[in-house]
Amino acid sequence: MGQSKAKVITGLNFAVMGAGCAARGQVAKGILLFAAQCSYICFMVFFGAGYLAGFRTLGVTEQTAAWNESLQINETIKGDNSMLILLFGILSLAVTALFIYLYIVNIRLGFKALQAEREGRRPPTFREDLRSLWNDKYHLVLLTLPAIGLLAFTVLPQIFMVCMAFTNFDKTHQPPGKLFTWVGFDNFKEIFWSNPRKSQTFLRILGWTLTWAVTATATCYFGGIALALLINKKGIRLKKMWRSFFVITIAVPQFVSLLLIRQFLNDNGTLNILLQNWGLIDQPIMFFRDYARQTVLFVNFWIGVPYTMLITTGILMNIPADLYESARMDGAGPFLTFRKITVPYMFFVTAPYLITQFVGNINNFNVIYLLTGGEPKSLDYYKAGKTDLLITWLYKQTVDEQDYKLASTLGIIIFIIIGAFSLLSFNLFAGGGKEENFQ
């Protein structure tokens, strides 16, 4: 093949994706690349371009009502829908990014094929490429389906959410009736300093959220381990039965047990009535007013301990027995083996679980929402109550107040807190160089 022909092919490869591959015998790959290019063009022409055009303003024509003379009714004339422009604008941007990536891959593949040709090698055939997918590139096979799910239903929606924090999307700017638009960092300013009521509420709720997360995680973790050790102790009979008692409470769906406990502990609930009947108290104990925070922590303990018990039991049994054996041969006593083998091993295996639990507790929506709904309400708080976590506050802003801008600003803040914490801790404890230690 002449030098000039190679140049033509390389040039063509820039305009028509897959040309470089196809011309050098990788026909199937070339067709796939070309198909990708065609579908991208179709997507942009029929869907993406319109939304991208309005992305900067998020719509200009507001929905209006006009009198229809012939039908004698008020007709709504559709305006722009800011939300759809934002969402599908992001979608188009994402698809474009993906396309650019593919384009770069295409050029790289073209060069590789060219190089192979110059060196007199045959570029890998389609079949060879496919076979390498089952071995060296196996991660591509396994990650494709998960990645599609994530991109469409997690990444895209989350970018959308992040964008909302920089708009004025709230009750008074609701599509399709009204438009909303970009406002920059105004929402963050409000929550941090320019609106004292909001910022004070934010600080108080943040404080309680952290207290709650630390306490709830620690109590459940150590409680669960203690329970697992107790049941596993030599000399305890009917281990299976005891374990089952606690496991039952896991299997009952949380909304059932939580709603039930709420009825049980209510001011005029069963527990209070019983205690009064037995003459132990005169006045009903206001679990959800005077002791709301203690109550939710306790109920969370009730919910969480069996989980940890179950997981740590599995781990305790999983510790390789030869570790213990060699320790015993070296003369280590039970306490020393516990400290030097059981604890580090347990920590190594449960560190990710522990971090997940902590993060889960910061976002522990169910327990708070189903049990107290964030109450007792307080006048010092901006549309929130004393047991509200950031996440339930956020939820109330979306569902009850339709204040999406505040909610997504909160979402970003929660994300930054949790993200910083878990990246740090995961790389310190749960991953890093340690991951091979026990392999």
Added chain:
Amino acid sequence: MKSQGFYRFRKTAANVLCHVFLGVLSAVWLIPIAWLILNSLREERGAYTSYVIPKGFTLQNYVNLFTNTKTYNFPQWFLNTFIVAVLSCLITTLIVLMVSFVFSRLRFPSRRKLMNILLVLGMFPGFMSMVAVYHILKLMNLTQTLTGLVIVYSAGAALVYYIAKGFFDTIPRSVDEAATIDGASKNTIFWRITLPMSRPIVVYTLLTSFMAPWADFIFVSVLMKGKVDKFTVALGLRQMLERETVSEYFTQFCAGSVLVSVPLVILFLLTQKNYVEGITGGSTKG
């Protein structure tokens, strides 16, 4: 020197104490469950009673759930939840195991980076993005359908890879190496070696993902927007506890809850062995 008898006595005493303590704890954990069952059998209506043992026992609450389906179509909800749970649990488990295997056993350039990205993605409060998810599903014509619900429950599964990865990490690498020498591809190692050695974590993932749809009501309520015959049990049963209906339907709510919980409890107890015995007889010794 103290006698052997003293030691034996001390040991027995400690054991007795432990048993008593376990008994008390079990009571604390089981009382609400017992109360649920008693309420589901209660003949008298009303949300609050001033006594624990019902005055009259009846199975009518259970019968009503299946015969009186005009306002609350419990059998339909149950079926919906079951279908969604089975499908989403299969997809979720497959995704979780694939992703954990990739991160635990395969080495490729951007592995660390990807792990961190997934970790970060999991930090966003999930239901915040529900508004966007709703519109994406609407674009695909999948709102108010069970398929849409299955997608919502399983699409993000890759984010919770760490527990399974932690488990895979404890399987010795030498097992993989031996298999590679014998000519096994990565694909073979995944399906034929790692998965069979990881039954506990497979069961764990299956179970947790099977149970999720029975408990969630936020996503269902957003997705179904009042389409009652597509509700799942969680959303449906919760409706019974609305202020207007709670005293009329509280006992039926309890009956429904029992019916939801019993299969889950049985399933859990049956598979408990996998958690506890784990792979003690398996790979680590191999």
